[in-house]
Amino acid sequence: MKNLSNGKTKIANTLGRQKLLLDVTYTPESLLRHPRQLFRQMWYDLLASRELAWRLMVRDISAKYRQSVLGIAWAFIPPIAMAVGFTLASEANIVNVGKTDFPYPAYVMFSTALWQTFVESLNGPVEAVIKAKPMLARVKFPREAVILAKVGEVFFNFMIKLVLIIGLFIWYRISVGWTLIIAPVALIHLIMLGTLVGTLLSPLGVLYQDVQKGLTMVTGFWLFLTPVVYSVPESGLFGFFVQLNPVTPLLVTTRELATTGVISEPVSFWVVSILTWIGLLLTWIAFRIALPYVIERVSS
Amino acid sequence: MNRTISESTDKDIANKHGDSNVVISVDGVSKKFCRDLKRSLFYGVQDITTDLVGGRRKSEVLRPQEFWALNNVSFQLRRGEALGLVGANGAGKSTLLRIISGLIKPDSGSVRVRGRVAPLIALGAGFNPILTGRENIYANMSILGLSTQEIKEKFDDVVEFAEIHDAIDAPVQTYSSGMAARLGFACAIHIEPEILLIDEVLAVGDIQFKMKCHHRLAQLQENGTAFILVSHNPYNILNVCESAIYLKRGNLVRSDEAEAVIQHYEADLCLAGTSPMSGLIVLPEKSETKSLGLDIISICFKNEQDQLLETLRTGEPAYLCLTCKASRFLDNVNVGIVITSLSGGDQRVLSITSDLDNECLEIYPGKVEIHMQMPYCGLIPGKYNAKVYIRRGVMSLDKYKSFRFAVEPSKTTSRCLFYQPRTWQVVKK
Numbered sequence: 106m107k108n109l110s111n112g113k114t115k116i117a118n119t120l121g122r123q124k125l126l127l128d129v130t131y132t133p134e135s136l137l138r139h140p141r142q143l144f145r146q147m148w149y150d151l152l153a154s155r156e157l158a159w160r161l162m163v164r165d166i167s168a169k170y171r172q173s174v175l176g177i178a179w180a181f182i183p184p185i186a187m188a189v190g191f192t193l194a195s196e197a198n199i200v201n202v203g204k205t206d207f208p209y210p211a212y213v214m215f216s217t218a219l220w221q222t223f224v225e226s227l228n229g230p231v232e233a234v235i236k237a238k239p240m241l242a243r244v245k246f247p248r249e250a251v252i253l254a255k256v257g258e259v260f261f262n263f264m265i266k267l268v269l270i271i272g273l274f275i276w277y278r279i280s281v282g283w284t285l286i287i288a289p290v291a292l293i294h295l296i297m298l299g300t301l302v303g304t305l306l307s308p309l310g311v312l313y314q315d316v317q318k319g320l321t322m323v324t325g326f327w328l329f330l331t332p333v334v335y336s337v338p339e340s341g342l343f344g345f346f347v348q349l350n351p352v353t354p355l356l357v358t359t360r361e362l363a364t365t366g367v368i369s370e371p372v373s374f375w376v377v378s379i380l381t382w383i384g385l386l387l388t389w390i391a392f393r394i395a396l397p398y399v400i401e402r403v404s405s
Numbered sequence: 406m407n408r409t410i411s412e413s414t415d416k417d418i419a420n421k422h423g424d425s426n427v428v429i430s431v432d433g434v435s436k437k438f439c440r441d442l443k444r445s446l447f448y449g450v451q452d453i454t455t456d457l458v459g460g461r462r463k464s465e466v467l468r469p470q471e472f473w474a475l476n477n478v479s480f481q482l483r484r485g486e487a488l489g490l491v492g493a494n495g496a497g498k499s500t501l502l503r504i505i506s507g508l509i510k511p512d513s514g515s516v517r518v519r520g521r522v523a524p525l526i527a528l529g530a531g532f533n534p535i536l537t538g539r540e541n542i543y544a545n546m547s548i549l550g551l552s553t554q555e556i557k558e559k560f561d562d563v564v565e566f567a568e569i570h571d572a573i574d575a576p577v578q579t580y581s582s583g584m585a586a587r588l589g590f591a592c593a594i595h596i597e598p599e600i601l602l603i604d605e606v607l608a609v610g611d612i613q614f615k616m617k618c619h620h621r622l623a624q625l626q627e628n629g630t631a632f633i634l635v636s637h638n639p640y641n642i643l644n645v646c647e648s649a650i651y652l653k654r655g656n657l658v659r660s661d662e663a664e665a666v667i668q669h670y671e672a673d674l675c676l677a678g679t680s681p682m683s684g685l686i687v688l689p690e691k692s693e694t695k696s697l698g699l700d701i702i703s704i705c706f707k708n709e710q711d712q713l714l715e716t717l718r719t720g721e722p723a724y725l726c727l728t729c730k731a732s733r734f735l736d737n738v739n740v741g742i743v744i745t746s747l748s749g750g751d752q753r754v755l756s757i758t759s760d761l762d763n764e765c766l767e768i769y770p771g772k773v774e775i776h777m778q779m780p781y782c783g784l785i786p787g788k789y790n791a792k793v794y795i796r797r798g799v800m801s802l803d804k805y806k807s808f809r810f811a812v813e814p815s816k817t818t819s820r821c822l823f824y825q826p827r828t829w830q831v832v833k834k
Binding site for chain 1: 453456510535547550
């Protein structure tokens with residue numbers, strides 16, 4: 106009796122917001138044919154997924170670290186390994202890395218941490234959707250939660266890397282300007298770009314295993330087209346490709362905002378950022394439309 | 406008594422108000438699938454692309470290697486109603502439930518759903534084995550749609566229902582499969598949705614737990630939750646649902662009251678099986694070398710006038726007639742009959758042996774008939790399978806494993822497991 110009266114009141118009180126949920130019609134038509142309804146549903150799902158995203162994020166992070174001995178140290182190891190490797194190579198003159206604005210090891214570690222964050226945000230949605238396949242195939246819940254949970258995890262991992270970065274800055278006595286405050290904005294854009302591409306690929310990733318394998322390969326190659334272990338090339342064919350790489354302005358700007366305070370490529374930064382935000386919205390729509398088709402091809 | 410009164414009032418209201426009580430309205434729904442994996446994935450990509458550019462999918466046409474998993478299914482479900490969904494494996498029941506849940510899109514027709522739907526399709530969705538039961542309850546119920554506040558309120562009830570007080574803070578991977586299933590069930594059943602879809606998950610746990618689940622479901626039904634119940638066990642459906650629909654290879658074959666639909670379904674099951682039941686089995690004679698001394702030649706049932714019965718009737722007298730050929734004198738022969746019910750999942754109904762009845766049968770060489778007299782048949786209507794064997798001590802002389810027979814109704818035995826012959830009288834004291 107008690108539960109019943111509670112339940113009924115709840116529905117009445119939230120009738121406005123839940124009314125949409127309380128009356129749904131499923132047809133074979135494309136969702137794009139009713140754009141207003143689509144946007145309303147998307148907005149509602151985004152709001153509804155906040156708590157669930159938090160729960161999933163807590164669940165995934167707890168599970169990941171509970172079963173590991175090194176635990177948090179895994180966030181530090183790749184940047185340090187890269188830095189050691191490339192510093193040695195550079196000092197032995199095996200690779201010509203050019204001049205960097207601040208000490209090379211710090212440059213490499215900081216850039217690697219940023220690059221690592223980008224790669225995590227790229228792989229994240231694909232992994233998350235594939236892992237959530239059983240849930241997606243059996244229960245209806247706001248699917249944005251799966252993506253949001255992964256984005257949250259990327260931010261959490263970055264926080265851990267931040268410890269390393271702060272340690273670096275202190276050790277090498279790298280000066281920071283007031284622009285440090287807005288550096289997170291550029292970082293967020295970087296993560297959004299990765300999430301955008303990852304979310305776009307995730308429905309395909311559920312259907313075809315090539316996507317995950319291909320992504321590993323592509324990111325390996327992509328690393329070399331991004332000024333992570335070398336400074337930004339000014340000219341040449343290679344420099345041309347580096348400039349074409351959308352990650353370049355975002356990563357470089359984040360690095361510069363945190364250190365020198367002088368942004369070398371504001372135009373390309375803003376172009377890429379605006380394209381990222383627009384692209385994110387389009388990807389969200391595509392994700393919503395594509396997922397039911399993917400789920401019907403997946404066994405429950 | 407109370408239930409029937411409220412049922413009839415509800416029906417009156419439904420008839421008066423028409424649509425306002427309908428919670429699920431399925432209208433001409435069809436769904437096609439493809440069996441070939443690579444082609445299926447390709448069609449998935451094709452569908453996504455067509456949808457993204459806003460084109461029409463031409464979903465009413467079958468592409469190569471596609472088939473209709475559901476074909477033009479329509480029905481309605483009202484508040485507080487329980488609908489049974491029966492059909493053979495692959496008939497499209499789970500597909501229909503997934504379309505109603507909104508997980509996949511229909512290829513034609515439409516589905517209108519009013520209210521929150523909780524599927525009991527997957528117990529433990531979102532469970533991560535490394536985390537504790539407590540954390541998994543929060544995760545699972547969150548996925549099923551409750552807010553953290555609501556989960557906190559129901560947490561104790563869930564743990565109480567699942568009976569895992571001690572293990573709640575242990576990782577789920579240390580649970581037995583029964584405990585994990587109970588936890589999943591407890592989470593799902595506390596969602597208290599307007600519509601509950603139950604896909605063959607009532608089989609978890611021991612009898613006490615099953616009874617608790619049934620009791621809880623009955624409570625939910627009284628509170629106005631509408632059910633769709635999929636089960637292979639007709640007893641589950643008959644106990645819970647008033648009406649049912651029968652799906653056969655995606656087509657809606659029958660939509661009627663539960664008992665009628667179940668009968669139709671069982672009739673189809675048996676006809677689809679082996680031999681039709683004529684009531685008499687005649688076996689070929691065994692050669693001298695294969696025979697062990699006594700061979701069963703035919704098995705049938707006969708009535709009191711020694712006429713062959715094609716089917717038994719509940720409550721009527723009959724006898725089992727085993728015609729045998731003996732090649733030598735045998736004493737201390739033991740005849741055994743094990744009867745299992747074919748409707749309702751192979752449950753053993755009767756085990757009868759003549760030596761436990763203190764009957765030592767003596768058989769002389771030649772043709773003999775062994776009769777087992779039944780003053781009345783206590784079996785309820787349905788299809789049965791009898792395994793008949795003849796032994797002498799530990800040596801098995803002959804046996805026949807699949808003597809199928811049917812029992813027809815002649816007394817009312819609905820909701821009974823067996824027929825109890827009785828007489829009534831009033832004695833003045």
